Amino acid sequence: MNGRPFTRQFPSVETVPAIAADALVDDTGKPSRRRPPSALFVDQSGQPGGAELCLLPLAALHAAHSEVLLLSDGPFRELLEAQGVRVIVKSNAQVSAIKRAGMRLSWLRALPGMYRQILAIATRARYFDVLFLNTQKALVLGALGKPLHRSPIVWHAHDVMTRDHFGKMQLRIVRWLVRHAIDQVVANSQATADALIELTGLPASAIPVVHNGIDVDAFMHADPVEAQSLRRRFNLPENAWLAGLFGRLAPWKGQHVAIESLTRLQDVHLALVGGALFGEDDYVKELHCLAARLGVADRVHFVGTRNDVPVLMKAMDVILHTSLKPEPFGRVIIEGMAAGRPVVASGAGGVTEIVQHRMNGWLIEPGNVAALADAIETLRATPNLVQCMTDRAVHDVQQHFALDAYLQQVTHIIARARR
Numbered sequence: 385m386n387g388r389p390f391t392r393q394f395p396s397v398e399t400v401p402a403i404a405a406d407a408l409v410d411d412t413g414k415p416s417r418r419r420p421p422s423a424l425f426v427d428q429s430g431q432p433g434g435a436e437l438c439l440l441p442l443a444a445l446h447a448a449h450s451e452v453l454l455l456s457d458g459p460f461r462e463l464l465e466a467q468g469v470r471v472i473v474k475s476n477a478q479v480s481a482i483k484r485a486g487m488r489l490s491w492l493r494a495l496p497g498m499y500r501q502i503l504a505i506a507t508r509a510r511y512f513d514v515l516f517l518n519t520q521k522a523l524v525l526g527a528l529g530k531p532l533h534r535s536p537i538v539w540h541a542h543d544v545m546t547r548d549h550f551g552k553m554q555l556r557i558v559r560w561l562v563r564h565a566i567d568q569v570v571a572n573s574q575a576t577a578d579a580l581i582e583l584t585g586l587p588a589s590a591i592p593v594v595h596n597g598i599d600v601d602a603f604m605h606a607d608p609v610e611a612q613s614l615r616r617r618f619n620l621p622e623n624a625w626l627a628g629l630f631g632r633l634a635p636w637k638g639q640h641v642a643i644e645s646l647t648r649l650q651d652v653h654l655a656l657v658g659g660a661l662f663g664e665d666d667y668v669k670e671l672h673c674l675a676a677r678l679g680v681a682d683r684v685h686f687v688g689t690r691n692d693v694p695v696l697m698k699a700m701d702v703i704l705h706t707s708l709k710p711e712p713f714g715r716v717i718i719e720g721m722a723a724g725r726p727v728v729a730s731g732a733g734g735v736t737e738i739v740q741h742r743m744n745g746w747l748i749e750p751g752n753v754a755a756l757a758d759a760i761e762t763l764r765a766t767p768n769l770v771q772c773m774t775d776r777a778v779h780d781v782q783q784h785f786a787l788d789a790y791l792q793q794v795t796h797i798i799a800r801a802r803r
Contacts (some may be wrong), residue, residue, distance in 0.1 A: 388748065393487075394431040395712055403656060408604060413420050417496065417518070418522065420516050420695065420795075420799070421449075421513040421798050421799050421801075421802040422446075422450050422511075422512045422513045422514070423446055423449075423451075423510050423512055423513065423514045423516045423798055424448040424450065424452075424453060424505075424508050424511070424512040424514070424515050424526075424535075425439060425442070425443050425450060425451070425452045425453070425518060426441055426450055426452075426453045426454075426455070426515065426517050426518060426519075426521050426522040426526050426604055427436075427452065427454055427455070427460070427519050428454075428455040428456060428461060428519040428520070428521035429452075429454070429455075429456055429458070429460060429519065430454055430456040430457045430459065430460050430461055430473070431456075431458050431459065431460060431661040432458075432459060432460045432463060432661075433632060433661055434542060434596075434631075434712075434713070434715050435518055435519050435540070435542040435731045436460045436518075437715065438518075438540070438542070438572070438596050438715075438790075439540075440463055440464065440467065440513060441461075441462060441467075441597075441599075441787060441790075441791060442791060442794055442795075443467070443469045444467035444468065445791050445795065446466075446468065446766075446795075446798075447468045447469045447470070447756040449691075450469075450470075450510070450512065451469075451470045451471070451472065451508070451787045452464055452469055452470070452471045452472075453471075453472050453473075453504070453508055454471060454472070454473045454474070454475070455473075455475060455476070455501060455521060455525070456472060456473070457473045457475055457523065457597050458717070459630050461473060465475050466531070467777055472496035472508070474500075474501055474505075476494070476497030476498075476501055477610075477617045478589040488739070489502060492789035498525060499632050501525045501747070502525050502526075502529040502532075503532070505507060505526050505529050505533075505803065506520075506529035506530075506532035506533040507532075507533075509526070509529070509533035509535045509746040510533050510535070510741075512535060512536060513535070513536075513802045514537075514538055514798050514802050515520055515533065515535045515536070515537045515538070515677070515800050516537075516538045516798060517537060517539045517540070517542065518542070519536070519542070520554070520558070522542065523539050523558065523561060523566075523630055524558075525559060527539075527561040527565035527566060528561075528565075529681075530565050536568070536786050536801045536802060537565065537566050537567050537568070537572065537801075538566075538567065538568045538569075538797060538798060538801045539562070539566050539568070539569050539570070540570050540576075540794070541570065541571045541572065541576050541580060541591075541712075542571055542572050542576070542712055542789075543576065543712050544575055544576055544579045544666045544710050544711075544712050544734075545579045545580055545583050546583075546711075548581050548709045548710060549709060550661065551704070551711065553683075555583060555700065557774050558583065558584075559584050559788070561726065562580065562583075562584045562586070562637020563584055563585075563586070567668045567801055568797060568800070568801045569586075569590065569591045570591070570592055570593075570594050570794065570797050571591050571592070571593050571594070571640060572593075572594065572595065572596055572712055572713045572734065573593060573595060573712055573713045573733070573734030574734070574737055575711075575712060575734040575735055575736075576713070576734065577591045577592075577593050577734040588704065588735070590631055592644075592797065594788065594793045594794055594797070595713070595737070595738075595783065595784065595785055596715055596718070596790060597785050597786050597787040597788070597789055597790025597791065598715070598718055598719055598722060598781075598785060598786075598787055599787050600722045600781055600785070600786055602694045602722075602777075603694045603697060603710050603719055603722035603723040603724075604722055604723070604724065604778065605688075606694035606695045606698045606705065607665055607695060607698070608698055610695050611696070611699040612699065614692075614696060614699045615693065615699055618655070618685060618687070618700060623766055624651065624652070624653045625651060625652050625701050626652075626653050626654075626655060626699065626700050626701050626702075626704075626759060626776050627642065627652060627653070627655070627700065627701065627702045627703075627704050627760060628640050628652050628654075628655045628657060628696065628697060628699075628700035628702070628704065628720075629654065629655070629656050629657070629658075629703075629704045629705075630657045630658055630693065630696075630697070630703070630716045630719070630720075630727075631657075631658045631708060631716050632658050632659070632660070632661045632664075632786070633656065633658055633659055633660045633664055633667060633668050633671065634660070634664045634667060635664070636668075636705055636707060636708050636709050637708075638705065638707055638708045638730070638750070638751065639656055639671055639707030640670070640671060640674055640709070641673050641706045641751055641752075641753055641756060642654055642656075642704055642706050642756065643671060643674050643678065643684055644678065644749065644753045645753050645756045645757040645763050646672070646678070646680040646683055646684070647678050647679075647680060648753070648754065648761075649760060649761060651756050651760060652683065652760060653683045653684075653702075654680075654684050654685065654706075655685045655687050655695070656671070656686050656687060657685065657687045657688070657689070657690055658687075658688075659688055659689045659690055668686075671684075671686075672686070674679070683711075692758065693719065694719075694723060697719060697720055697723035697725055698721075698723055698724075698725070700725055700726060701725070701726075701764070702725060702726050702727070702730070702760060702763055702764075703716070703717075703719075703720030703723070703725045703726070703782065704727075704728050704729075704756070704760075705717050705720075705728065705729035705730055705735065706750075706751075706756065707730045707732070707735075707750060708730070708750050708751050709732070709733075709750070710732040710733030710734075710735075711730065711732065711733040711734055711735050712733060712734050713733075713734040713735075713738075713789075714729065714733075714734055714735045714738055717729050717735060717738050717739060718738060718785045719780050721745065721774075721777035721778065721780065722772045722777075722778060722780045722782075722785075724777070724778055725774065726730050726745065726746065726755065726773055726774055727745040727746065727777065727778075728745070728746045728747075728748060728759045729745055729746070729747060729748070729751075729759065730747075730750040730751075731740055731747035731748060731749065731750070732750050735747070738780075738785075743773065743776055743778060744767070744776040744777040744780050745773060746759045746762075746763065746773075748754050760767055
């Protein structure tokens with residue numbers, strides 16, 4: 385099944401409220417009369433991954449007095465510009481080629497490019513109140529240039545900084561920078577914060593947690609009639625029970641676990657919505673081969689990246705999250721909950737801050753094919769349980785993961801950093 389070209393659906397710029405000076409509050413909770421802080425937001429990727437989807441509405445909110453500097457070009461730039469955000473791109477192929485798993489020789493070859501990007505960030509940062517670093521490479525390149533710009537630095541941590549995800553050298557660099565160059569860290573989950581506390585030795589009070597937020601209404605009110613028409617467009621059997629797995633196709637995201645679970649399930653189809661954002665094309669080929677080898681290729685649908693994610697989620701009977709390593713947060717989980725669909729998720733990392741087992745979702749051991757199949761079968765057989773879970777899930781997302789609350793909290797952290 386072929387998907388349409390990538391342009392994910394986001395609120396238009398008009399739906400993101402402008403910041404008024406009296407909308408900010410000081411440390412006592414009273415309105416602040418100072419002008420909103422200007423910020424240079426820096427992100428390493430031109431692809432709209434999880435960290436970028438968090439930055440998008442924040443940058444749109446601050447668009448009148450801020451700017452985004454990308455270290456790589458791609459569709460994310462177009463999404464930002466569509467929201468009225470000023471964007472500049474300072475890319476370098478050798479710097480972009482540095483991967484999480486290896487910083488032994490690649491970073492040496494990239495030193496000239498790193499220097500140019502450090503200088504570019506520092507030059508722009510002088511014109512803004514705060515330098516806001518949104519990703520790992522942005523952290524390194526922005527923080528190393530601090531002697532050149534001397535702007536206060538906020539780092540938004542979106543990763544669990546452990547050996548599960550990063551090499552020893554990367555962890556040492558992050559530890560040093562956080563302790564000596566960063567003015568404020570904000571974590572997207574307690575799991576992310578706990579890993580940083582252990583890595584850096586900072587007190588818990590130094591790393592506030594702000595959970596990601598989404599436009600809940602966009603998922604709650606997606607048209608169910610349109611959702612049903614999507615099934616017909618995908619040539620799915622009318623009564624097929626459809627599991628959806630949304631997001632980047634990558635080995636640690638565990639799409640192969642979902643495919644393997646189909647061998648234990650009758651009449652269940654799987655829709656994989658997303659693509660290989662960061663060069664995992666070989667893994668996508670492996671998924672196709674796996675489905676064929678297991679005899680379930682006719683029940684696995686590679687939808688590709690789409691611009692109608694809320695409606696697509698409404699078209700599913702269950703939303704799956706199958707990450708093998710601890711997830712820093714799990715944005716797709718709160719999206720599925722907001723869409724009113726039961727969610728089965730790997731119970732590790734920030735996911736456990738979102739999902740309460742059998743209350744608002746279903747937790748399984750990461751990588752456990754049998755547990756995943758059992759969870760899907762249980763939910764298919766107990767519609768009353770599903771209704772109770774999804775009612776609670778929608779309520780919880782509205783209460784704890786709304787976009788406005790996320791934007792307000794991060795804006796307050798940026799304003800405090802300016803002082």
